[in-house]
Amino acid sequence: MIELAMVFVGGMLGSAHCVGMCGGFALSIGTSSPGWSANLLRQGFYTCGRVATYTLGGMLTGYAGWRLNRAFPAAIPTQALLAVVAGTLLIVQGLLATGLLGRLPRAGGTVPCLLPPLLRSYLTSRRPRDLFLAGVFTGFLPCGLVYAFLALASASGTMWQGGLRMALFGLGTAPLMVLTGWGGSLLRMSLRRHAFRIAGACIALTGALSIARGVQAFISTQDAICPFCR
């Protein structure tokens, strides 16, 4: 239970990072809205799309983790290993958010990609369907934080648990993103810097929890299987 809460809080605080990356999308939806209520509705559609992608992604990775777990013999604690990997990723992301690890270099590719033109077309549209789709495709944008939580979802054991974790993460990111799209720069720069630090710490803590869980699971598996430990 504590883990689920941490995921939600991690999403909420981690969205300070989202605002920097994806806040522009929310803003661009907001600026073309005629009034605040219409804007709120549009932000809602957009956020629903994003949460939907995260949830589906969480279910897919959760299922993949479950399959991995089944595919390998019981002696290999897949679940525990996944939890440790996810924890490490989360800690790295958390430290990146606090600025302790510096900035990651941006990777650039030359192969044509369809995602930007798709996203652009949906964002400029006013139909609810297209705003929802804009949210769906925002969820596909490469993001270290999302990947780290997806790894956590894969370690969750089942596809339902994976979906639940990612849905909570997505809902956690919602308030700040909606606020950003709604009110523009509600968060001042200095405040955001503080939020970044707290978020980073929170994400790193989630990672540490995950690692601890993995290690614990690892020990208990070995206990159950190792003939000497019985």
Place this chain on the structure above:
Amino acid sequence: MSSARPPDDACAYCGLPLAQPWWWSKPHSPGDEPQYCCSGCLWAAQVAHDRQAATGCSSMLGRLGLAIFLTLNVLVFSMALWTPDVYEIDLAAGSALDRPLADVFRYLSLLLTLPVVWMLGLPLAECTWQQLRRGRATTDLLLLSGVAAATAYSAVSVFRGQGHVYFEVACVVLVAVTLGRWLESTGKAEANRELDALEKLIPTTVVVVRAGGDQVLPAASVVSGDVLRVIAGERLPVDGRILSGMAAIDEQLVTGESQGVVKQAGDSVFGGTTNLDGQLVVRAAGPVQAGTLGRMLSAVRQARLAKGYYEQLADRVAAIFLPLVMVVALATFAWQSHGEGLEQGILGAMAVVLVACPCALGLATPLATWCALTTASQHQVLFRHGVALEHLARAHSVFFDKTGTLTTGEPKVIEFACSDPSQSADILQIAARLAASSGHPLCRAIDDFAAVPDVERCTDFCQVRTLPGLGVRGVERDGRTVTLGNLRLMESDGLVCPTALESARTRLIARGMTLCAIGWDGQIRGLFGFSEQIRAEAPSAIEKLTSLGLKLAVLTGDHQPRAAALADQLRLPVHGALLPDEKVAVVQQSRRQRRGVVMVGDGLNDAPALAAADVGVALGCGADLSRESADVCLLSNDLGRVAWAIVLARRTVRVVRQNLFWALVYNTLGIGLAVSGWLNPIWASAAMVASSLLVIGNSLRLKQIPGRAPDERGQNGSSKSELFVCEPPGAPVATASEDASQPELAEVVPR
């Protein structure tokens, strides 16, 4: 939108040549609806059309987005169903999912799949039907039957309440095919982007001067004889001749010359060049398409349609490919449905069709060739056809013509001798002042050599007469007559060569130089020896070509002693004393030994040799693209481009080979796996997209070949310590005979 539309047998979106129809079909006429090479291009064209028609999201993109979202949902429901299916957990025990819940999921999957099939399957079916009507069968047909079979089978399972469902396969295949094809088309269009950018340089409207005043008209309506007004900063839409006005013109696009060229009334101008600073009134020589840029664009487009060896190979394979795939797919279906049930048969056949999709094979060659041709046209290298790329890549020997190719063709003063060394500067100054009154190349060379500052250049010759074929004669204010010209003129003017100059004269003649003398008061006072100048970039270009492992040689009409001197200077073998048809014989003989002979010339007097070689490279084509004997036209005079073009050609052929190798290996392995039933259609569709992307990405690398830094060229004539070549005694000076406007000193050397 475009003045030079892609030819009719090419795709209306990407411009790739269309596959030939299998069987008889109605020939395409220009008025027909546009033809596309694949469903991706149809899709991309519709998206682009929607975007232009209305702002916001196009309906096609909306469909695609929704389909992707629904597919994700179907995927998740399928996974939920697999949870009990795959590991056959006893459903009755209710350990994973209850039976009713599983049924709900199956119905939900069906409900979500139908819109996907409708949204993505229908356009694909439409495109396939269009292609069929034109007599072209594609693998899309097989693919669609697979999707339809999977959907129908799964639907029946849902209603019967037993059996597996494969909705996710149908959805993922449709999404992957649509996305993959669209991605391919954007990749192909990417290869076109530079060409389109060039095309956009032609202005869309022009100002036509009419009796009633100026009129703004579409550029496409310009015909020969129209009078156009072109203001500063505008590009000239067509070729033409200036009627009035004067301006510096940026001709870099056409000639590679980065400095503006000043042009005035009577000069001809080229379509696509920019009027930098003046107002011009120009009489159009023809419509936009006939202009220099228009012809350049259509030449590149035409070049891409010529099929080379590799493309023909791919075509031959593709021709037997489709029937073969059909047979293999049917066999797989029969074999697997016999052994493992109907659904395995459908899945196996679908995997075969997906993995055998010949996209990568079809794209392998044309896309790489195209990227290379477009890159080349950006760097002032114009290939007449893509086949020239293949030939150039095979090159083992390069022959150079001398005059105008290795040399600039401009004479230069190599030696100046005078009767009295103490008066050397005075004699030189008098010669320069008299030479300044004529524009003849030899006079310009004397002027350059003397380098008299402008302030001292007050002409004190009150009377100057040009004697065609002989020289110039001027009378100074003090009444003294000074003669500058060849020795024949000296003789006729009664000027004798003093003994002090006798040895210099003999030496200069022995070295085969062109001679020019200056004299007054019955005596020759100074002698100038001229020679052609080797291009500044020639040594580095030769060095680069040698480092590429090419055998180099020079073919020249020069006499053997001169040829030997040239060989010494360039450190290259020189075949001297060759008549034009003997040059052809040398090229042909080398070709007989081994194909891959390149001849580099100016495309004028060496046209037969260029045509005889495997690849003829013409230098300095500039605006003159009509040098038909050349397979490759270098728009600039930059010799370094020869090596650049060869490097480009080699890289292109390497990329083509890699592409073909990958496409063949991928298809063979993939079909093998699919036939044996080891390949799920979902992975097959992913592999299909991945292999196309690999081929596209590999080909687009060719767009990143850098040109050389611009400061490496254009240094001609700036230093006096360059290498020199000698002209044989008695030969007419090339520049003088070519320059029709200044024929006065046509023959300068004494017999």
